[in-house]
Amino acid sequence: MQDSGLKAEYAALVRDATGGDRAAMERLLMRAQETAYRFSLLVCGHPEDAEDVMQESLLNTYRHVKHISDPEAFRTWLYTTVRNACLMKRRRRAGEPAAFVSVEQDVDGEERRPLADLADHSVPADEQLMADRRNGRLRDALKTLPGSYRMIVVMREMEGLSTKEVADITGLSEANVKTRLHRARVMLRRRLETV
């Protein structure tokens, strides 16, 4: 399964990194930062905050990994700390208008065409254009969801976490996570029909 596969992958990286493998440590820290940036941007919508959360996750992950006793629990730990950092950022920005940008957009506001930049000729240009439009519609729909629902959609659908992992991270029951995810999907569907 996707979620248990990713969890095992993280755990293996953690074991190699703590065993003194510098390349594994580099990969682990890069993945932690990527996760932190993507999650923060999708949930909060502020690229400056996303970079801050990314930096925090680098130091936190490095310190945590040196003393980790259960590599299997690393992924849940990572999302818990990233979620908490996002909540702090959101509290500080309470009252400000949401300024959502896309995950493909840089801090300076320059929009990238990810696959075009990577020169991936395996994807025809018309298909890429359709994908960009779909992602734009999804972003617009996602930002209209209540924050706690948006977080669950991001964790479950986009980050591939299991219901149990989301329950552990958020402190909600698994039944509650499922109920919120279902409601969020219904809301997203309605928004997608109108945006």
Place this chain on the structure above:
Amino acid sequence: MNELPTECRAILASISAYLDGELDGTACEAIEQHCGRCASCANVVTGLRETVGLCRQAASVPLPEAVRRRARESVRQLLDHESKKTS
């Protein structure tokens, strides 16, 4: 407002579990049979399946290259700094 039939309400309540593969064969078959004769529920199932698919496709979008570069640089600086401390 029109009240939904009981059968439709039961189907709508379990659509997410159906899409996530959490239902047994009998329950899946009941949903599929119901959708075969109820266009309204069939539309909801199709719509939610598309929504979930859209979210999962969006998950593969890579980070901006400039952000990735800064992240890589931070990792190298941290590890170089730490290895100097221990050597």
